Amino acid sequence: MTYFARKIGFYLVALWAALTLNFFIPRMMPGNPVDTLMAKLQQRGGTVDPAARKAYELLLGADRSESLFQQYVSYLGNVLRGDFGVSVSAYPARVSEVIGQSLPWTIVLVGMATLISFALGLLLGTVVGWRRGSWLDSVVPATTVLAAVPYFWLALVLAALLSSTLHWFPLLGGYDVALQLGWNREFISSAVYHGTLPALTIVISSVGGWLLGMRNMMVSTISEDYMLTARAKGLRNRRIMVRYAARNAALPSIAGFATSLGFVVSGSVVTEQVFSYPGVGTRLLQAVQNNDYALMQGIFLVITVAVLGANLLVDLLYGVIDPRTRTSH
Structure with missing residues (x-):
């Protein structure tokens, strides 16, 4: 019980630290979200008097009459109420609405791609590690090279090859704009x-790391004494590979799965921008370009909570799977 309480306490402190950084970092950037909004209104032919500007400052949480500490306290209170303010880049929509529209796209894209790469990497790593020294080992360097390739470069190469040249996939967007959004077969397809x-x-960039890690753990696990015992009992090779070797070799990969979500999400920001995908990454870049503090804070908070939550869940599950971790200091 002490182990679980300590883990939960650690992640609560990490969440508070993330919230604090989430508040201060955007305010260290040059520019002001109110100035951006005023410029947009003036471009459309509107005029803004001081009273209107004051109202927008209060609305966007950029009131200069409040100290930074007062803004910080107000920010924490708003976060607890689920109020992230109004977005400048999508004015007059609220941040929660903007995130609610774009988050499902990223969850489906990043979530499915990460699960596929994780499962594929573990499967290939299991086979390659079990048959170490065979021609299958030649697969490892190729996947490792692909894992080292920057996201944006790989995305541009695939877009040029599979979209522009071969026309197998659309180049831009998340769906056919002629269709109406909804849970119907045509739109989902x-x-x-x-x-x-x-x-x-994302899959090509991620699968190499999982394959290499699983392969190395399989090689290490195969040399354990209990593997020799399993062979001495006359068990089938397939059963030994799956139930004895792979089951134990996969533990470090499972522990690292949640940690990898943060890197995949950061990479998806670039990937979504290359393909003009309507996900959180595209919205985050728009927020940075428009000094949209509220939207930046909301997106960072969602990503932070998702990564911390996944890490906490894996840590708790790992403590159940491997009781030895609960006794470590």
Whole structure:
């Protein structure tokens, strides 16, 4: 019980630290979200008096009459109420609405691609590690090279080859704009078709790391004494590989799965921008370009909570799977 309480306490402190950084970092950037909004209104032919500017400052949480500490306290209170303010880049929509529209796209894209690359990497790593020294080992360097390739470069290469040259997949967007959004077969098919190429980019970039890690753990596990005992009992090779070797070799990969979500999400920001995918990554870049503090904070908070939550869940599950971790200091 002490182990679980300590883990939960650690992640609560990490969440508070992330919230604090989430508040201060955007305010260290040059510019002001109110100035951006005022410029947009003036471009449309409108005039803004001081009273209107004051109202927008209060609305966007950029009131200069409050100290930074007062803004910080107000920010924490708003976060607890689920109020992230109004978005400048999508004005007058609220941040929660903007995130609610774009988050499902990223969850499906990043979530499915990460699960596919994780499962594929573990499967290939199991086979390659079990048959170490065979021609299958030649697969490892190729996948490792692909894992080292920057996201944006791989995305551009795939877009040029599979979209512009071969016309197998659409180049831009998350769905056919002529369709109406909804849970119907035509729209879902279009969304899957448009999301295949961005997902393929994430899978190709991620699968190599899982394959290499699983392969090395399989080689180490095979040399254990209990593997020799299993062979001495006359068990089938397939059963030994799956139930004895792979089951134990996969533990470090499972522990690292949640940690990898943060890197995949950061990479998806670039991937979504290359393919103009309507996910959180595209919204985050728009927020940075428009000094949209509220939207930046909301997106960072969602990503932070998702990564911390996944890590906490894996840590708790790992403590159940491997009781030895609960006794470590």
